[in-house]
Amino acid sequence: MKLSVPEHGMPGHGVAAQRMPPVICYPVEGLRAPDLLGYRAVRVGWERRQAVRVPPREARCFEVQAGEFFRISSVEGPQVGDLNLWNSKDISERFFSGKTRALHGTHLSTGDRMWSNLPYLRAMATITEDTLDWYGFDAFGGSVHDVIGTRCDPYTHNLLSGGQYHHCCHSNLSRALADRLGITAQEAEGHVHDVLNVFMCTGFIRDTGQYFMKASPVRPGDFIEFFAEIDLLGALSACPGGDCSAEHSSDQAVCHPLLVEVFRPSAPPVGWVPSPPNGYGRSHGR
DSSP states (O other), rough: OOOOOSSOOOOOOOHHHHSSSOSSSOOOOSSSSOOOOHHHHHTOOEEEEEEEOTTTOOEEEEEEEETTTEEEESSOOOEEEEEEEEEEEEEEEEEEEEHHHHHSSSSSOOOOOEEEEEOOOOOOEEEEETTTTOOOOOSSOOOESSSSSSOOHHHHHHHHHOOOOSSSHHHHHHOOOOOOOOHOHHHHHHGGGOEEEEEEEEEEEETOOOOOEEEOOOOOEEEEEEEESSOOEEEEEEEHHHHTTSSSSSSSSSSOOEEEEEOOOOOOOTTOOOOOOOOOGGGGOO
């Protein structure tokens, strides 16, 4: 915890330093704007190719081919989920939440992309629709679909309370990936990474900077939809915190399933091509 009273007084330049205007670290005007109308146009007549029901306090994997859509939906009650994405042909390429946050902000919505780790740094998926986009940012600074939380995990749970809870999202994702790849959960957990917290409502407490959660506004029928820019292997955990209104990881919170659907359009968007790896010439930078 931070000290309630600073140990050092403000120096002479302190007030001026606090009043300096911020500068955006990564201006995104140079990024190609997503063609949302083009993406949505090809949804007409699409075919549902896969439907995966994710049970409460568990995770499931799914695959999406480049040029397909996947949609995560609330089906029975308010429930948040933790999403991992990998390149299905090479799982060393995976979702990079930190760079996604740097490019798009702390919470994602329609038109934002999920970017992969270095040295690939390319768009993995584009958000094409979000029924919770109306929420925006509330008076506490909270919003939905964050890329600031890591994922609930048993190691932090043990560190803070000495608990041995085995259905944290990290554990659920590890088991689901292990089942899909035919490896042990211990081997799989090294591939599990920081997540997109789907439907979760979060922010930072203003005076302490602490990460907070509050009741998600998601209701049955709400969804967030993505267009796959490369071939993807995904894993989604239905968080043991339910709507995360009170508890983060427990068997007492009311939890519900989530639904993942994969849709194949009859044709790709006009002019669309799969996202290529980053064009940086690594040999020149060494």
